[in-house]
Amino acid sequence: MKKEIINVSRRDFLITTGKAGAGMSLGFYLSGCRENISNEAPTSLMAAATEKLAQVPEVNAWVVIQPDDTVIIRIARSEMGQGTLTGLAQMVAEELECDWSKVTTEYPTPGQNIARDNVWRDFATGGSFGIRGSHQYVRKGGAVARHMLLEAAAEQWGVEMAECKVANSVITHVPSGRTITYGNVAAAAAELFPPEQIELKDPKDWQLIGKPVHRLDTDDKLNGKQIFAADLTLPDMLNASIKACPVFGGKLKTFDETKVSNMPGVRKVVAVHDDAVAVVADTWWQAKKALDALPITWSKGPNTNVNSASIDKMLDEGLTSKENVFVGNQIGDVSKALEGAAKVVEATYRYPFQNHATMEPMNATALWTKDKCEVWCPTQNGTASLHAAADAAGLPVSQCDVYKIHLGGGFGRRGAFQDYVKQVVAIAKQLPGIPVKLLWTREEDMAHGHYHPITKCKMRGGLDDKGNLTGLHVRISGQSILAAVNPGWMTNGADMFTFQGMLPKGDHSISYTVPNLLVDHAMRNPPVPPGFWRGVNINQNAIYMESFIDELAHAAGKDPLTFRQKLMVKHPEGLAVLNAVAEQAGWGKPAEKGVYRGLSVCKAFASHIAACAEVSVNEKGKLKIHRIVAATDPGYAVNPQQIEAQVEGSFVYGLSALLYGECTIKDGAVEQSNFHDYGSMRINEMPKVEVIVMPSGGFWGGVGEPTIAVAAPAVLNAIFAATGKRIRHFPLQGTNLLAS
Amino acid sequence: MIKLNVNGTVHTLDIDNDIPLLWVLREQLGLTGTKYSCGIGNCGSCTVHINGEAVRACVIPVSSLDSSKQIVTIEALSEDNRHPLQQAWKKLDVPQCGYCQSGMLMSAAALLNKIPRPSDEDIDANITNICRCGTFNRVRQGIHLAADINKRGRT
Structure with a gap:
C-alpha cells in the first residue's frame, strides 16, 4: 500500500461544528477513561465534566485538543480487553502527529452518532473488526485535524501553510523557526473548514503504528478505580436481581410478592416481559435475597423434553x-x-x-421517564443497545441514549444480544424517574447465554x-x-x-x-x-x-x-x-x-x-x-x-x-x-x-x-x-x- | 451493629449478619474495586486480604468478622500505584478487560507477603483466580518482576 488520497466530505465539518452536548459529556464522564472517577459524587463530577468539555470545541469528530495540549481521541468501538482503544488511538495519532504522551480517549455515545449523521460510523465491536474495519477513516480523522491545526497556525502567523511542519504537537514555521503547540491553535482550527482532500501516510513512514506502545487504559485497572457497568452508582439508584424461566421458550406464570415485600430494602417486585421476574431493592444483595425467597411458577413451554441426547440424535440424522x-x-x-x-x-x-462466561456478569442501568430513556451498559454494540433501549422504552431513538462503559469481557455475548438492556429498561419503566441497576447472578448468566x-x-x-x-x-x-x-x-x-x-x-x-x-x-x-x-x-x-x-x-x-x-x-x-x-x-x-x-x-x-x-x-x-x-x-x-x-x-x-x-x-x-x-x-x-x-x-x-x-x-x-x-x-x- | 476495619478505618454498620463481606464493601462502603463474578468463592475476582491472607469476600459472612480483623481491599494496595505488583503490572501491560485484576493483584500480593521470591510452582499453587481474557503468562511474569523490584528496593 502506498499513500492514499482520501476525499473529505463537507458533511464531516458541517455536522461537527456543534459543541459537545451534556449527554455526551455524561457518557464521557462515565466511560472512566479520562478522570479519576469515584462513585461517591457523580452529579458534581458530571457537571464538572460537562463544563470542561463545553469549553473546548472539537477540531473534528475524532479529535479534541485542550489548551494544555491534552489530546482527546474519540473511540467508537468498545474496549473489552482486546486493546482496540489503544490501537485506534495510535492510528488517529499517527496522522495527527501529536504528542502520544498526552493522548487520552473517550467514547462518543451512539445517540450522538445518530444525531450527527453517523459521523463515527460503526460502533459494533466484533468479528475482530475494530481496527481492520475502521483503519482508513480514523486515520483520515487524524490527518484532517492535523491539516486544520497547521492551517490555523499559518493563518495566525500570516505565513504559507506549506512552510509549516509539525511533530509531537509542536508546529514550526520552518523559515523563521517560530513554534506553537496544538493546544494554542485548537480553538482557531475548530472554526476552519476541513480540506477537500487529504493524503494518508505511506505505511513505510508510520512511526506510531507498528510500535509496541503501552495500553492507555491500564492505570485504573490496577487500583480499583476503573468503573465497570456493574460498579456504577447513580444518585438514588435502586438495584434489581432477575430470574427468567430456566427452560428455553418458557414463560413466567405467577409470583407471590407478598412473601418478600416486607423483606429489608425491597421496593418492588416486577414482571419483566413475559418470561422473567425481578426484585428491586435498595441494595443488590437485598434484591437477590428476596428473589431467592420469592415463590415463582413457570409455564415451561414446549421444550421440557429437550435434552443433550435428543439434540445429539437430531444432529446425527443431519x-x-x-x-x-x-x-x-x-x-x-x-x-x-x-x-x-x-x-x-x-x-x-x-x-x-x-457459555461465554464473561467475568463481569450481564448488567445494565437505566433511567426512564415518559420523555427520555438513558442506559449505562457494557456493550459491544452501542447502536444495538440504543435501539434495544428505545424499543423497550417505547420512545423514539432520538429521546434515548446509551453511555458505554468498559466491558468486563465481551467475547460476543454483548453485541447482537441486548437482552439485559431490554430487561433493565422494562424494569425502569415501572419505576419512572428512578435509576435502576440490573445485575445478573452468575447462575442467571449460565442459564441464559447465547x-x-x-x-x-x-x-x-x-x-x-x-x-x-x-x-x-x-x-x-x-x-x-x-x-x-x-x-x-x-x-x-x-x-x-x-x-x-x-x-x-x-x-x-x-x-x-x-x-x-x-x-x-x-x-x-x-x-x-x-x-x-x-x-x-x-x-x-x-x-x-x-x-x-x-x-x-x-x-x-x-x-x-x-x-x-x-x-x-x-x-x-x-x-x-x-x-x-x-x-x-x-x-x-x-x-x-x-x-x-x-x-x-x-x-x-x-x-x-x-x-x-x-x-x-x-x-x-x-x-x-x-x-x-x-x-x-x-x-x-x-x-x-x-x-x-x-x-x-x-x-x-x-x-x-x-x-x-x-x-x-x-x-x-x-x-x-x-x-x-x-x-x-x-x-x-x-x-x-x-x-x-x-x-x-x-x-x-x-x-x-x-x-x-x-x-x-x-x-x-x-x-x-x-x-x-x-x-x-x-x-x-x-x-x-x-x-x- | 457490626464493626469492620477496612483499609485502616473502623466502620460501624447496621446491617444483617449474613451479608457477604463483598457486598458490604461494594454497597455499604462504595469500594467497588472488589468484584462480583461467581458468588461461590470459586473465581477469585473478589479477593481481599484479612490480616494479610488472601480470602474470597463473596463467601465470608460479615458475622464472622470484627474490628480486630484488618481487611485490605485493592483500593489500599498502595497509596500511589507504586506497589511492586502495580509497577510490574503497568510495565508488562498485564490487564486486558481488567475485571479479574483486582482479585489477581490481591492474590499475588498475599503470595509475595508469604513467599517473597515465589517459584513457578508457588505461583501455580497460590494463584487460582480465573481470567477469561487470558492474562496468565503476564501475571506470572508480573509476580516475578514484582519480586525483583521488591528485592532491589530492599538492597
Whole structure:
C-alpha cells in the first residue's frame, strides 16, 4: 500500500461544528477513561465534566485538543480487553502527529452518532473488526485535524501553510523557526473548514503504528478505580436481581410478592416481559435475597423434553441427510474421487454448546421517564443497545441514549444480544424517574447465554496409492447462528458463517488445495439460543479440519508438516506461518523425553495463524501442555505487544473451551450453573506461549479471535502424537486420553 | 451493629449478619474495586486480604468478622500505584478487560507477603483466580518482576 488520497466530505465539518452536548459529556464522564472517577459524587463530577468539555470545541469528530495540549481521541468501538482503544488511538495519532504522551480517549455515545449523521460510523465491536474495519477513516480523522491545526497556525502567523511542519504537537514555521503547540491553535482550527482532500501516510513512514506502545487504559485497572457497568452508582439508584424461566421458550406464570415485600430494602417486585421476574431493592444483595425467597411458577413451554441426547440424535440424522442441506464450498466431484480412492478415511467429530462466561456478569442501568430513556451498559454494540433501549422504552431513538462503559469481557455475548438492556429498561419503566441497576447472578448468566452453537461433523477423505489427498467431503450438521440471530444475513437460506475456515475465498477461506471438495451443512436448529462467540464457527471448524488433516497424514504414512505443506503450495501466507511455528518449535528434531508435538494452521478474520503445541500425557492419562509456538500474520501490526497479548489470551479462551467448555441440556434447560461445573483454565494449566508476529503488509486482518482456532487442534494433534488416541468429542474433561 | 476495619478505618454498620463481606464493601462502603463474578468463592475476582491472607469476600459472612480483623481491599494496595505488583503490572501491560485484576493483584500480593521470591510452582499453587481474557503468562511474569523490584528496593 502506498499513500492514499482520501476525499473529505463537507458533511464531516458541517455536522461537527456543534459543541459537545451534556449527554455526551455524561457518557464521557462515565466511560472512566479520562478522570479519576469515584462513585461517591457523580452529579458534581458530571457537571464538572460537562463544563470542561463545553469549553473546548472539537477540531473534528475524532479529535479534541485542550489548551494544555491534552489530546482527546474519540473511540467508537468498545474496549473489552482486546486493546482496540489503544490501537485506534495510535492510528488517529499517527496522522495527527501529536504528542502520544498526552493522548487520552473517550467514547462518543451512539445517540450522538445518530444525531450527527453517523459521523463515527460503526460502533459494533466484533468479528475482530475494530481496527481492520475502521483503519482508513480514523486515520483520515487524524490527518484532517492535523491539516486544520497547521492551517490555523499559518493563518495566525500570516505565513504559507506549506512552510509549516509539525511533530509531537509542536508546529514550526520552518523559515523563521517560530513554534506553537496544538493546544494554542485548537480553538482557531475548530472554526476552519476541513480540506477537500487529504493524503494518508505511506505505511513505510508510520512511526506510531507498528510500535509496541503501552495500553492507555491500564492505570485504573490496577487500583480499583476503573468503573465497570456493574460498579456504577447513580444518585438514588435502586438495584434489581432477575430470574427468567430456566427452560428455553418458557414463560413466567405467577409470583407471590407478598412473601418478600416486607423483606429489608425491597421496593418492588416486577414482571419483566413475559418470561422473567425481578426484585428491586435498595441494595443488590437485598434484591437477590428476596428473589431467592420469592415463590415463582413457570409455564415451561414446549421444550421440557429437550435434552443433550435428543439434540445429539437430531444432529446425527443431519450427518447423512439430504434435507435442508446447504453447500459452502464445492470443487470437482467428491463422490467420484472417494469411489476411486485407494484409501478412504472417515471420522465424526462433535463440538458442544458453550457459555461465554464473561467475568463481569450481564448488567445494565437505566433511567426512564415518559420523555427520555438513558442506559449505562457494557456493550459491544452501542447502536444495538440504543435501539434495544428505545424499543423497550417505547420512545423514539432520538429521546434515548446509551453511555458505554468498559466491558468486563465481551467475547460476543454483548453485541447482537441486548437482552439485559431490554430487561433493565422494562424494569425502569415501572419505576419512572428512578435509576435502576440490573445485575445478573452468575447462575442467571449460565442459564441464559447465547451459546456457542452445537455441531457435529462427518469427514470423509480419499487418498491415492501415493498418499495424496484426492477428495474431501466435510458434512457439518447442526446449529446456525444467523437463523436465530440475524436471518437477514443469510444467503438463500444458507448460513455462510457456518463454513468459516472452509470457504472458497474471503476472510475465512480454506488453507488447502483439494482437487475434489464438498463442504456442506445440514442445518439442524435445536431450541437452545446460539450466538456469536469469540471466534465462533472457526473454532470447531479448525478442530474438524486440522484434526482430520492429521488423520489423513497418519493414514498416508506422512509427516503432518510435509503433508500440509504439499496442500498449501497455493496458500503462501498460510504456509509461511506454518513453517515459522514448525521451525521455531523444532519440528523434526526430538522434543524432550515424553513430550510430543502437534500442528495446526488456518485463516480466520483475514489473518493467517498457526500453532505448534508440545504436550505430554502421563501414565494416568493426565495432560500437560508445556509450550505453544504461535505465529500470526495480520497484514499490518498496529501494536505488536498487544497482538502478543491477544494471542496469549486466545490460548486461554480456546484451551479452556477444549478442556472444560460444555453446557449440557436437561429438560430444556442448561445444567451448568457456575464456574464449579463450567470450568475455566487456571494459571497452573497455562503453557509457555511464544508468539511470532509476522505482518506481511498489504491487507488488514483481525487479532482478537483468530488464534483461538489453532489452539485446540494443535493440542489435540499433539495428544494423538503422544498417545495414538484421536479425540473427537469435546471437551476433554472426563475423557480418558490413553488408548483404550 | 457490626464493626469492620477496612483499609485502616473502623466502620460501624447496621446491617444483617449474613451479608457477604463483598457486598458490604461494594454497597455499604462504595469500594467497588472488589468484584462480583461467581458468588461461590470459586473465581477469585473478589479477593481481599484479612490480616494479610488472601480470602474470597463473596463467601465470608460479615458475622464472622470484627474490628480486630484488618481487611485490605485493592483500593489500599498502595497509596500511589507504586506497589511492586502495580509497577510490574503497568510495565508488562498485564490487564486486558481488567475485571479479574483486582482479585489477581490481591492474590499475588498475599503470595509475595508469604513467599517473597515465589517459584513457578508457588505461583501455580497460590494463584487460582480465573481470567477469561487470558492474562496468565503476564501475571506470572508480573509476580516475578514484582519480586525483583521488591528485592532491589530492599538492597
